[in-house]
Amino acid sequence: MSENYIPLYRKYRPQTLDTLVGQSHIKKTLTSAIELGKIAHAYLFTGPRGTGKTSTARILAKSLNCKNGPTVKPCGECESCRDIANSIPIDVIEIDAASNRKVEDAQNILEKVQYVPVNGKYKIYIIDEVHMLTNHAFNALLKTLEEPPENVIFILATTEVHKVLDTIKSRCQRFDFRRITTSDIVQHLRFISDKENINITDDALFLIAKNSAGGMRDSISLLDQLSILSFSKQIDVDDVNSILGRISFDVLLKLSNQIISSNHAAAI
Ligand SMILES: [Zn+2]
Structure with missing residues (x-):
């Protein structure tokens, strides 16, 4: 940097x-x-x-x-x-x-x-x-x-x-001071992303906002951290999840399906 x-x-x-x-x-x-x-x-x-x-x-x-x-x-x-x-x-x-x-x-x-x-x-x-x-x-x-x-x-x-x-x-x-609404945070993150040429989906912005419980500073810091990825690709929900150390719902669903069908190799 x-x-x-x-x-x-x-x-x-x-x-x-x-x-x-x-x-x-x-x-x-x-x-x-x-x-x-x-x-x-x-x-x-x-x-x-x-x-x-x-x-x-x-x-x-x-x-x-x-x-x-x-x-x-x-x-x-x-x-x-x-x-x-x-x-x-x-x-x-x-x-x-x-x-x-x-x-x-x-x-x-x-x-x-x-x-x-x-x-x-x-x-x-x-x-x-x-x-x-x-x-x-x-x-x-x-x-x-x-x-x-x-x-x-x-x-x-x-x-x-x-x-x-x-x-x-x-x-x-x-x-x-009240918690800032998710939609207000998303709107502001979109404003910043556009100004900074950060290529990111609306869903990803929504997830960032949702994760910081009405705190603007945490939301912007997370966007800042993610922005580095946008040089090579569009940032999506999976990127946000991985930086938060969480498994996305899709991955979780696939995993449970593998377990249900006793497909051990795929589950691992
Ligand atoms: Zn002045």
């Missing part, structure tokens, strides 16, 4: 609210909030993995800090937009609580909260898997949420909302 290889899920990560797949209820509410300038101090994004929580958090950050912002159509060209797209923003701090569980890290967050935004209009903290924070860190976060400094916004994301303290939940605007 070349050095410039970008995984498909990153290449096709949505950059604006209207390109987010599914989650129409969330798109609608956030769009009006941005248009009306009604920005909350804290958001809580909950839902299964791969349903767009982190992508939406980044889009929201971009929408707020774009030089034209708050806007539902961030320009994608100003310093703030480019920084967020390249994952090196100064005013957007991403914390993965799953890997930063220590109390010192939470204190570290709070120290930084006191600084004013450098380039953007808001200092935005995206805390992924927020339920993984320790109790101490939770309390530190709670204290900040009780009296949020001006121009500071927290976007908390979690796959396990029941593990988040009620006192935190009550201070956030909550958005529940």
Whole structure:
């Protein structure tokens, strides 16, 4: 693979609210909030993995800090937009609580909260898997949420909302991300396949979507893995099955027929 290889899920990560797949209820509410300038101090994004929580958090950050912002159509060209797209923003701090569980890290967050935004209009903290924070860190976060400094916004994301303290939940605007429907995923995979010249059948795309239980990222990663085959042939259901380590229904049917007819050699 070349050095410039970008995984498909990153290449096709949505950059604006209207390109987010599914989650129409969330798109609608956030769009009006941005248009009306009604920005909350804290958001809580909950839902299964791969349903767009982190992508939406980044889009929201971009929408707020774009030089034209708050806007539902961030320009994608100003310093703030480019920084967020390249994952090196100064005013957007991403914390993965799953890997930063220590109390010192939470204190570290709070120290930084006191600084004013450098380039953007808001200092935005995206805390992924927020339920993984320790109790101490939770309390530190709670204290900040009780009296949020001006121009500071927290976007908390979690796959396990029941593990988040009620006192935190009550201070956030909550958005529940739903599993993306199979047909929405198939449609998006078809869009990507066409753009990338990946030769694949509709049935194969359907199987990929079905297998990832409403998670877009897993679906795209699987398509990415399979795409290598399409240089020599059209990718079909059997290819998907073999990469998933599963036996296709056809093979299973043939096998059972051989067993029923006591054709041992063929069954083996
Ligand atoms: Zn911009």
